[in-house]
Amino acid sequence: MASPVNPPRGMRDFLPVDKARRERVLAVIRSVFSAHGFDEIETPVMEDSSRLHAGLGGDNEKLAYGVLKRGLTAEDFATATDALDLTDLGLRFDLTVPLTRFYATHRAELPKVFRSIQIGSVWRAERPQQGRYRQFIQCDIDVVGEPSTLAELELITATLSTLEALGLIGCTIRINDRRILSGLLDSIFLPRDQHEAALITIDKLDKLGPNGVIAELRDRKFDEVAVTLLDVYLAGHIGEGMVNFSAEQLSTYLPVEVDRFVIDEIVALADGIEAAGFASSRLKFDPFLVRGMGYYTGTIFEIEHPDLPYSLGGGGRYDGMIGRFLGADVPAAGFSIGFERIVDLVRLRDDESAGGVALVYDSDVTSATLMRLKAELIASGRRVRLERAPRNLKPLLAQLTASGFTEIATVSIGAATVADLRMRKLAAG
Known part of the structure; x- marks a missing residue:
């Protein structure tokens, strides 16, 4: 080894x-x-x-x-x-x-x-x-x-x-x-x-x-x-x-x-x-x-x-x-x-990461669609990460939460604007 x-x-x-x-x-x-x-x-x-x-x-x-x-x-x-x-x-x-x-x-x-x-x-x-x-x-x-x-x-x-x-x-x-x-x-x-x-x-x-x-x-x-x-x-x-x-x-x-x-x-x-x-x-x-x-x-x-x-x-x-x-x-x-x-004694609120959203996308969603959605969310003051949809979502959700993301949205082929997305909160911790 x-x-x-x-x-x-x-x-x-x-x-x-x-x-x-x-x-x-x-x-x-x-x-x-x-x-x-x-x-x-x-x-x-x-x-x-x-x-x-x-x-x-x-x-x-x-x-x-x-x-x-x-x-x-x-x-x-x-x-x-x-x-x-x-x-x-x-x-x-x-x-x-x-x-x-x-x-x-x-x-x-x-x-x-x-x-x-x-x-x-x-x-x-x-x-x-x-x-x-x-x-x-x-x-x-x-x-x-x-x-x-x-x-x-x-x-x-x-x-x-x-x-x-x-x-x-x-x-x-x-x-x-x-x-x-x-x-x-x-x-x-x-x-x-x-x-x-x-x-x-x-x-x-x-x-x-x-x-x-x-x-x-x-x-x-x-x-x-x-x-x-x-x-x-x-x-x-x-x-x-x-x-x-x-x-x-x-x-x-x-x-x-x-x-x-x-x-x-x-x-x-x-x-x-x-x-x-x-x-x-x-x-x-x-x-x-x-x-x-x-x-x-x-x-x-x-x-x-x-x-x-x-x-x-x-x-x-x-x-x-x-x-x-x-x-x-x-x-x-x-x-x-x-x-x-x-630094290990301090417990600050995670204000800087509040509003972070992960876009979990299906494999058939085009790159252009993803970039348009990401740009729209960033322009509104959000922090955005793109994640390909995994078979098992649970480990990804835990990782996103640990990284300070507070919301997740699934992006399917029909999504054209942010208004088409359904946001859901990530559980703290």
């Missing part, structure tokens, strides 16, 4: 019904993002290898797919000291690095404050497992050029509006600031040059728990005094995060090493969310939220669903990133919805 022909590991085919459902979810996301004033752009699926490995992508750089240079010789392979010596391009592993290059390229043609939408596939050499793929779609919005918290407010409100439009009502946004994390690590006397390394472990708090994080920090030989002080702080403050918080609460909750200005910015975000019509409880302050990307410089946030152990997306402020290409810093912040994680 022939072996099955499967797509590459970690990549997937989508049948028409699945593709249609994914496109409907994407249409909602695009529509809401656009309503909030964001404009969609498109960037190449590949970027220069040097850019993808410039230290902007964190651990994702290690998962990037490289593209070999053309015309390589055996000598090139023999003399290469690193695999990257053989590549000049690579598949994008996220949409943020391409956006920074895009902005640097087109800055003169863009508004002073640029609000972008990017939706497209990215590739990472992940170890395939449930919920992790090597090719997947990201849905990003970014605000470039706005230094104030207005950028974060626009990103968060657009994201909350999108989640509601998709029917994901119970989601909240966990929020923190990299400057708060720095203040926390300063308070336990951890040297600044060890902050990023320590945050890699603290980022595992949801997975390892407080005891596991402390054990790993000790295994990694961090200063015992600093680890002990962090253990004490975790014991007194770990929990589900703060909601409906105030500046006074945060000032008491956080070490004195945290800048009061940063606290005021966090509170301003909560006030702005409420002013936009969302309950302030939709924002939850979590002082241990890290997000692993080292390029974040300020606010960071993640989407939390009450029934799921993982986030549905996230983002933050990355003011120093675009400056790597321009030579001058440009304020920027972004939010990414985890499309592959939400």
Whole structure:
């Protein structure tokens, strides 16, 4: 027996019904993002290898797919000291690095404050497992050029509006600031040059728990005094995060090493969310939220669903990133919805397919008749599919229903116009 022909590991085919459902979810996301004033752009699926490995992508750089240079010789392979010596391009592993290059390229043609939408596939050499793929779609919005918290407010409100439009009502946004994390690590006397390394472990708090994080920090030989002080702080403050918080609460909750200005910015975000019509409880302050990307410089946030152990997306402020290409810093912040994680949670009405009709025709009906009937129905706004009448109609009806068709009409040789057809409803499900 022939072996099955499967797509590459970690990549997937989508049948028409699945593709249609994914496109409907994407249409909602695009529509809401656009309503909030964001404009969609498109960037190449590949970027220069040097850019993808410039230290902007964190651990994702290690998962990037490289593209070999053309015309390589055996000598090139023999003399290469690193695999990257053989590549000049690579598949994008996220949409943020391409956006920074895009902005640097087109800055003169863009508004002073640029609000972008990017939706497209990215590739990472992940170890395939449930919920992790090597090719997947990201849905990003970014605000470039706005230094104030207005950028974060626009990103968060657009994201909350999108989640509601998709029917994901119970989601909240966990929020923190990299400057708060720095203040926390300063308070336990951890040297600044060890902050990023320590945050890699603290980022595992949801997975390892407080005891596991402390054990790993000790295994990694961090200063015992600093680890002990962090253990004490975790014991007194770990929990589900703060909601409906105030500046006074945060000032008491956080070490004195945290800048009061940063606290005021966090509170301003909560006030702005409420002013936009969302309950302030939709924002939850979590002082241990890290997000692993080292390029974040300020606010960071993640989407939390009450029934799921993982986030549905996230983002933050990355003011120093675009400056790597321009030579001058440009304020920027972004939010990414985890499309592959939400698409299976969404249950949209099949409005796009409503009105779909299948014309099941006898073998003696002429092609001209079928095309005339199809054209008339399409002109009236219907979706139309032609199907030759089978011996057993039941499997065809099930397939049509699964594809979103709601009506069927049998076409015999006497049918001349749509008025001659007898339409009947297809049973849902």
